[in-house]
Amino acid sequence: MKLTRARGCLLGLAAGDALGRPVENLSPEEIARRHGRLTEIEPGKGGTDDTEYTIFAASLLCRYGPAMTPADVAREYREQIIPNIDGPMRGAGFSELGAVQALRRGLEPPMSGMWHQHGWSDGLAMRAAPYGIFATGDPGEAARLVAVDGVVSNSVEGVYGGQAVAAAVAVAMTGASPGDVVEAGIAAVPEDSWTSRNLRAAVSAVAAGSVERLYQAVVVRHYPWTDLAPEAVALAFAGYLMGAGEVEDSVVSAANLGRDADTTAAIAGALAGAGRGEIAVPERWAREIGPVTGRCLPVVAGRHVLDVATELVAATENRAAGGARGRAVAGARPAAGVPERAVAVDRSAGSSRSRSEG
């Protein structure tokens, strides 16, 4: 059960990323004008940074497990991300590029996440789902672990946004109701925070059935960028609630709310996919999700979210079985001298990608 939820979570995330990609930064009105109601992934285009950074985060978890420290994450940035940046840093949000520049200066976390001004970015929220899978049923642990990664690139509200998503995924992985999932996300962040205020406002706006009220409460009107975590996470949770936790309805609802649509639909897809499992991700969407190209993060090129989900579950079960606690899963650490990917893929450990190949 855990495996299908984990695979549903990351497949839902990748599908949301791909569905939302062409309407990122648009208003709901503009999306309606161009697409009517957007329900189909643009064929052959795939997803964006959301999926690729999620795979990177999962690889960190497989490698370091619960003992991971911000210094480990910073070292991985320096070894796996920074040397591979050749020319433009494609798909990177403000917080990722800001963190890379801070790390290049020699700053260490948490200053690396504070040095740039975009601590509130949704760059952590977009890659938070693996922490929820890893800490299934333990939202507090999910929130703790995601912050270990988060302080490298984000601060304050950007970290809270990641914590809300990770905690909510941890509870969605147990099959809890969407209401309980969202409550777990809210409970993971300080009550006196922008994230908490926005999430609570989103819950009441959805209960009132009013997109207008949702927008008034959580969307910053006079700001040109849409990657504010308090806003994006609130829209994502709203989409998930509007879709009653069903994968297709949740992802479509989030994407059609616009703003940072690839990220919000990815988060909604992660929550719904964790709750409903791999089988609930529409077949026509799953067919569009192939291995990532590494367009944003070359280090993850060729990885498929379904394999990554399987590895994550294997890593948690390995941990539960008492083996290599706090260390990498067996076989995950490449031998010395082998050119490193963030995680070496043990293909035999994962089930096949029957759906994407079928």
Place this chain on the structure above:
Amino acid sequence: MSSGDRIQGAFIGLAIGDAAGWPAARHRSALLAPWSRRLERELDAFAEEHRVTTLPVPFTLNQPVEPLAIGPSDDAEWLAWTALTIHQDRAEAFGGLAGRTDLRVRISVRAALDNLAAGKAPPASGHDNPHHFDDAAAIRAVAFGAAAGNAAADGPCAAVPAGRRRAAVPADGPHAAVPADGRRAAVPADGAAATAEAGLRAVVRADASVTNAGDGVHAALAMAVAIAVLVAGGTMAAAVEAALAELPEDTAIGHASRTALVVARRAGDPFAAVPALDAALLDHVYSYGVAAAHTVPVALALAEVSGGSLSAAVPAAACLPSLADSAPALTGALTGAFTGYRALPEGWRAAARTLTGCGLPELAGTDLIDIAGGLA
């Protein structure tokens, strides 16, 4: 030199710096008809499309030319507004602006006014804010610092002990005016002074929290105490030291301020420090340049390494294009408060004192000297 002259120096110094940065003309062109600004945007697109390096500048085809003369813009207006409302509750003062459609304001202020209109009070109005980190409150803090410094200079329980005041200000020039005794001047002389300092922090925090949080609030506190020290007759070294005491080392602004001082001191003079400051502080990742963690460190470093000379420090600040909207203004406030109004260059004093209302329309025609006089 009186504290009144130093208050005027802080105000006009800020306005001179505001006028010296290239964005001033952009702000002041708000007084022209919208089509005239639209044409400028089209010419910018033309330059891009035709690959020509002849870039458009603000211009006035068929429009009055006065707005494009050198002069103050948004920062000087916000300083004046703060001085005019200084006795009002801060949330109430901003509440009076919420809902108005004729203002031109920073993103932090726009978001805060939207928050207030939606019933979100401070500090959430400043925290739930995409630009909580900007220097809007640091600019306003100059008014609170000036008022507090004036009270300290005149009162029986001066925040600056007489022994640590400067006897006189030497001629305006680099390094001329930092006495050997550069110790922090705002050390409380007694309980009453400590109370006054706590009161200054409380009101600055209340004001800053309406529009900002985190580094944006630290920045306001730092500017307020530095200006208070200077208006009370303290040294620039003492003012910088007092500012640093408000900027914790584990914040971006605290780290950046200490870094900026190191590289500027190493460079030796303000203009020489410009490339080093650019390299040490700016990553050029983000689309806006008003982060308090950039502009306040630059202002503190240039003010100190110039020895308090506006004529040396402000042009250097204006040479950092991405910070040119407000770093020169903050630099001008510090150096002007140090030398006093009468020591500032005469041509600039005349050009900078009259507000145009490009941000706050009701301030059109206001003389900043009158406003500063209201605090003295």
